[in-house]
Structure formats: C-alpha cells, structure tokens
Amino acid sequence: MKFGRLILANLFRKKVRFALTIGSFTVALFLFGLLAVLRGAFGGGLQVAGVDRLVVINRTSIINPLPLSYRDKILQIPGVKQITFDNWFGGVYQDERNFFPQFAIDIDNQRQVFNELQVPDDQWKAFVDDRQGAIAGASLAKRFNWKIGDRIPLKGTIVPGTWEFNIVGIYHGKRVQDDETQFWFQRAYFEERMPERFKGQVGWYTVRINNTDDAPRISQAIDDDFANSPYETRTETEQAFATGWVKQMGNIEGLIMTIGIVVFFTLLLVTGNTMAIAVRERTAELAVLKAVGFSDRAVLCFVMAESLMIALVGGVLGLALAKFFTLRGDPTHGLLPVFFLPNSAVTVGLALALLIGVASGILPAVGAMRLRVVDALRRV
Amino acid sequence: MVRVNGQSTSSSLVTVRGLDKKYRRGSEEIHVLQGLNLDVDPGDFVAFMGPSGSGKTTLLNLLGGLDVPSAGSISVAGDEITHMSSGKLTQWRARHVGFIFQMYNLIPVLNAFQNVELPLLLTKLSKSERRKHVEAVLSVVGLSDRMNHYPRQLSGGQEQRVTIARAIVSDPTFLLCDEPTGDLDRRAADDIMDLIVRLVREHGKTVLMVTHDPVVARKADITLHLDKGALVEAGQLEGAPAGGAA
Numbered sequence: 001m002k003f004g005r006l007i008l009a010n011l012f013r014k015k016v017r018f019a020l021t022i023g024s025f026t027v028a029l030f031l032f033g034l035l036a037v038l039r040g041a042f043g044g045g046l047q048v049a050g051v052d053r054l055v056v057i058n059r060t061s062i063i064n065p066l067p068l069s070y071r072d073k074i075l076q077i078p079g080v081k082q083i084t085f086d087n088w089f090g091g092v093y094q095d096e097r098n099f100f101p102q103f104a105i106d107i108d109n110q111r112q113v114f115n116e117l118q119v120p121d122d123q124w125k126a127f128v129d130d131r132q133g134a135i136a137g138a139s140l141a142k143r144f145n146w147k148i149g150d151r152i153p154l155k156g157t158i159v160p161g162t163w164e165f166n167i168v169g170i171y172h173g174k175r176v177q178d179d180e181t182q183f184w185f186q187r188a189y190f191e192e193r194m195p196e197r198f199k200g201q202v203g204w205y206t207v208r209i210n211n212t213d214d215a216p217r218i219s220q221a222i223d224d225d226f227a228n229s230p231y232e233t234r235t236e237t238e239q240a241f242a243t244g245w246v247k248q249m250g251n252i253e254g255l256i257m258t259i260g261i262v263v264f265f266t267l268l269l270v271t272g273n274t275m276a277i278a279v280r281e282r283t284a285e286l287a288v289l290k291a292v293g294f295s296d297r298a299v300l301c302f303v304m305a306e307s308l309m310i311a312l313v314g315g316v317l318g319l320a321l322a323k324f325f326t327l328r329g330d331p332t333h334g335l336l337p338v339f340f341l342p343n344s345a346v347t348v349g350l351a352l353a354l355l356i357g358v359a360s361g362i363l364p365a366v367g368a369m370r371l372r373v374v375d376a377l378r379r380v
Numbered sequence: 381m382v383r384v385n386g387q388s389t390s391s392s393l394v395t396v397r398g399l400d401k402k403y404r405r406g407s408e409e410i411h412v413l414q415g416l417n418l419d420v421d422p423g424d425f426v427a428f429m430g431p432s433g434s435g436k437t438t439l440l441n442l443l444g445g446l447d448v449p450s451a452g453s454i455s456v457a458g459d460e461i462t463h464m465s466s467g468k469l470t471q472w473r474a475r476h477v478g479f480i481f482q483m484y485n486l487i488p489v490l491n492a493f494q495n496v497e498l499p500l501l502l503t504k505l506s507k508s509e510r511r512k513h514v515e516a517v518l519s520v521v522g523l524s525d526r527m528n529h530y531p532r533q534l535s536g537g538q539e540q541r542v543t544i545a546r547a548i549v550s551d552p553t554f555l556l557c558d559e560p561t562g563d564l565d566r567r568a569a570d571d572i573m574d575l576i577v578r579l580v581r582e583h584g585k586t587v588l589m590v591t592h593d594p595v596v597a598r599k600a601d602i603t604l605h606l607d608k609g610a611l612v613e614a615g616q617l618e619g620a621p622a623g624g625a626a
Binding site: 284 | 441444446447466467470471473474475479481483485487488489490494498499501502507546
C-alpha cells in the first residue's frame with residue numbers, strides 16, 4: 001500500500017506518545033481479557049453444564065444428604081436414561097491451601113453420565129480393580145506433578161483420618177472449558193470408613209435424560225415422588241444449578257461489566273485526546289497534503305488509519321498478554337477450574353478495541369477532513 | 381504576455397475576469413479583490429507585489445483553487461475552476477498546480493525523496509516510475525545527494541529546493557509561489573530565484589509569484605501591484621528579461 005509509509009511515519013512521529021497510547025490499549029485489553037477469563041471462570045459451570053443433565057439435591061441444602069435408595073426410584077421415571085451420584089469428601093492434601101474437589105463416585109455410571117470427562121479404558125479398569133484407586137483431572141495432576149502409580153495421602157475432614165489413594169488414571173475433558181481439577185475415588189472405599197449415620201446416603205444425584213424438552217416434567221416428577229418425605233428433593237437442570245451457584249457469590253457479571261465499561265470509557269477519553277493533539281499538531285501538514293491534491297476523504301482515512309492501527313496493535317498485544325497469562329492455568333489452584341480466554345472473548349476484545357479506535361479517531365479525522373487549506377496555512 | 385486589462389487572446393493559459401473576494405470580520409465586510417482581471421500566457425513569470433493585506437496571497441489562493449471567489453471567474457487551460465466542486469477542485473489542483481510556500485511545509489517525518497514523491501502517490505505511476513520522476517526533479521534542483529535526508533537535516537535553502545521539486549514533480553500547468561524566499565537569507569534567496577528562473581527559461585514553466593522583495597520581483601518577467609483590490613501594471617522592471625504588460 002503506497003500510503004502505508006506515510007501512515008507509519010506519522011504514527012512513529014512521537015515515539016513516546018505512540019508507545020504510551022499503545023500501552024493504554026494494551027493495559028485495557030489485558031484487563032478486558034482477564035475480566036473475560038474471570039467471567040468464564042465464575043460462570044464456568046454454565047458453560048460445561050450438560051443440557052441433558054439434571055441435578056437432584058436435598059431440598060434443604062446441598063450439604064444435606066439423600067438416600068441411596070432414591071437411585072432406583074428415579075431411574076423408573078419415564079424419560080430418565082442414566083443416573084449417578086457423588087459424595088463430597090473435602091480432604092486436605094498436605095496443606096489446606098492445596099484445595100481441589102474430591103468426590104467419592106459411582107463407578108458403575110460415572111463415565112456414562114459425565115461422558116465428556118474421558119478416561120482411557122485400561123486406566124478405568126485399573127481404577128475399578130483397585131479399591132484405593134483414584135483418578136485425577138489432567139490439570140490437577142499437572143499441578144501436583146502426579147503420575148500414575150503415585151500414592152496420595154489425604155487428610156479427611158468430614159470423615160477424619162488419613163486416606164491413602166493410588167493414582168491409576170488421569171481424565172481429560174473433551175472441551176477446553178471442561179473441569180480437569182477433580183479427584184475421583186471409589187465410593188466403596190469411602191463407605192468402608194464412613195460413620196454409620198452416613199452409610200447409605202449420597203451427596204447428590206446427576207440424572208441424564210433422553211430428551212431435553214422433558215426436563216421440566218422429569219424434574220417435577222422427581223420432586224413430587226419424594227415430597228413430604230424426610231428427604232425432599234430439589235431437581236433442576238445442571239445449568240440452572242450452576243447459575244444458582246454463581247449467584248451465591250453475588251452479581252459477579254454486573255461487577256465485571258461495570259469495571260469493563262469504566263476501563264473502556266477511560267481509554268476512549270485518553271486516546272481521543274491523544275488523537276486530537278496529534279492532528280492539531282499537524283494542521284499545516286494536512287493542509288499541504290490537501291493543497292497538493294489529497295482529497296478530504298484521503299485525509300480522513302489517514303487519521304482513521306492511525307487511530308485504528310494504534311487500537312489494533314494495542315489490542316492484539318493486550319489480548320496476547322491475557323492469553324499468555326491464562327496459559328499458566330488457574331492461579332487460585334482450584335477455585336477457578338475453568339480458567340481460559342475463549343476465542344469469542346478475543347474476537348469481542350478486538351472488536352471493542354477497533355470500536356474505541358474508530359470512536360477516538362472520528363472527531364479529529366472529521367476535523368482534518370473539514371480543514372480549509374487557506375485557514376490552516378494562515379495559522380502557520 | 382501578461383495583461384490586466386481584461387483582453388484575452390487564444391493563447392492565454394490563465395484568464396481571470398471580474399474577480400471579487402470579500403471577507404467578513406465581525407460586522408465589517410472587507411473587500412480584498414474588486415473586479416480583478418488578469419491574463420497569463422504559458423511560460424510567463426509574474427510577480428505580484430503590494431502592501432500587507434492588499435490581497436496578494438488571497439489572489440494566489442484563488443488562482444490555485446484553494447479558495448473560492450465571491451464573484452468573477454478563473455479559467456486555467458480552458459478549465460473554469462470557480463464553479464468546481466471541492467472534490468473536482470482537489471483533483472484539478474493535483475493535475476495543474478504546483479505550490480511553493482514560504483515556510484516550505486515539508487512533512488518532517490518523510491525524507492526528501494518521500495516528500496517529493498507525495499503528489500505522485502495520487503497518480504497511477506508504478507513505484508519504479510515514481511522513483512525515476514523523483515530522482516529526475518531532485519537532480520534538477522541539485523539535491524540528488526540529499527534525497528535520503530529529512531527536513532531537519534537540510535538547510536532552509538535546501539528545504540525550499542525540496543519544496544520546488546515537490547511542486548514540479550507532477551509537471552503541473554503552473555507554479556504558485558507564495559514568498560518563496562521570505563524565510564531565506566539573501567544568498568539562499570538568490571539561489572532559489574535562479575532555480576525558479578531556470579524552470580521558466582529552460583523548462584517552460586509558468587510561474588505566478590507573490591513577494592514583498594523588489595529584488596526578488598525583479599527576476600520575474602513582470603511585476604504587478606495590487607492596489608485597492610485591482611492589479612496595476614508596474615511596467616517591466618529594470619533588468620528583467622523580455623516580456624511585460626500589454
């Protein structure tokens with residue numbers, strides 16, 4: 001492009017100002033990237049929630065158990081395809097700061113209901129064959145540098161004592177947003193040392209259904225079946241369950257949006273001012289360009305191109321930094337298992353950067369376009 | 381031959397008739413040019429003189445299509461420019477006018493070569509053709525060895541040479557010079573005027589120049605004075621080459 005040199009030369013005219021303006025975009029887009037990551041992390045459950053899965057918990061609270069006997073009754077409800085259950089273990093590995101979720105799982109149905117979390121067949125067989133066997137998510141294993149064959153001790157909190165596990169498998173999520181921070185072990189092992197009052201009870205059920213359209217009917221049917229019993233249930237889709245979980249933490253989405261808006265509005269003011277100064281400094285030069293035959297539209301395009309270049313370079317740098325930051329994984333070591341910058345956020349970030357580029361450049365560009373050569377040269 | 385009496389010939393390159401220019405400053409209306417007539421033939425070198433505020437630069441701006449008259453007409457090489465749209469006027473300027481300003485007005489972030497190349501970016505010439513043209517005109521103005529220098533690395537006289545090269549690189553119909561030596565010392569001014577005279581004599585350029593310096597004006601074929609908004613023949617100045625007002 002023959003005008004490229006002119007645009008580039010103007011961009012680098014004031015190197016410090018250019019760097020600082022690019023830096024503003026970089027910081028803003030880096031922050032945007034992190035906010036998008038946090039938004040995804042807090043709403044992570046929403047992204048991974050299966051549309052054909054229901055969660056059944058105790059109506060009083062998820063910390064109250066449900067009878068294991070409910071399993072067969074739920075399975076008989078028309079439209080239910082599979083069912084599995086979990087118990088929260090809540091053990092401590094070496095230090096309380098090393099938090100990660102641990103579940104005593106139903107080895108007969110886990111893989112069918114959570115089929116997006118994949119375990120190689122040989123590892124699953126080893127898991128089934130070893131009463132103390134455990135399967136760790138890939139990122140959890142990476143975090144503690146666990147390998148198959150390692151023996152892992154956990155200090156029980158709900159059920160006190162030291163629990164020894166053998167790592168026999170590593171599971172991987174099919175999708176990038178799948179949670180790979182869980183630790184699974186056999187319910188049979190859990191039952192062995194479980195206090196008598198906990199035996200025959202599960203934490204919650206996860207139900208896979210044949211047709212997503214039937215979710216309201218099946219949820220109602222489950223809750224109706226156990227109404228007026230000592231263990232009433234509350235059944236909802238996995239997505240609704242995850243949404244409720246996020247809401248317990250407050251309006252994270254609103255907070256993130258507010259921060260984002262403030263950041264971008266500030267960026268608009270900063271870059272708008274910079275572009276206005278940059279154009280005002282070059283009034284005579286723009287007039288000369290027009291005098292030698294450059295059209296009003298060409299001058300407008302030059303200014304807009306500069307503004308967009310700054311936005312694009314700063315935006316790409318900021319988003320690349322955010323991406324790089326997320327590559328190190330969840331900095332909270334387990335509190336935010338879904339911690340990545342989705343491509344959709346990168347696209348939105350770039351679009352926002354370009355939008356700010358247009359908005360900050362448009363007024364100075366129109367001013368340059370309307371500049372009268374005679375007036376401009378008289379001011380010199 | 382230059383005429384200011386409104387009598388044109390078929391050979392006129394520039395024809396100005398009844399040119400009026402009024403400005404409004406607050407409630408006051410200032411009549412800068414009043415019924416001005418001018419005819420310039422190809423190859424003429426005309427100097428306009430007059431006191432400050434007499435309308436010299438205004439006349440130059442009107443002739444160059446940078447400003448619009450209040451009344452009257454300007455034709456250049458058969459093109460009536462007074463009623464052209466802004467866009468058409470821009471295209472016309474690119475094709476027909478070469479500007480030389482007192483303050484040079486080079487783009488400081490471009491080197492001499494790139495500054496001279498600017499008008500050619502608006503043409504369909506290839507990169508190599510543009511290079512050939514730019515090198516040729518830089519050679520004409522004696523700056524072949526300075527083409528990679530930036531304006532801040534050039535003297536005032538050299539900067540003005542670059543401006544002249546930029547003005548002639550697209551081979552315009554005529555050159556408009558607004559105080560081309562106003563910011564130069566006498567020696568540099570003489571060099572620049574010699575260059576402009578050479579462009580007229582050797583390359584057949586038509587030059588219309590505003591100046592307040594009688595020594596500079598003496599280099600032109602004829603000097604016209606602006607007086608009360610009209611051009612007055614000052615006659616052929618002593619020492620000037622042949623040609624003059626009718």
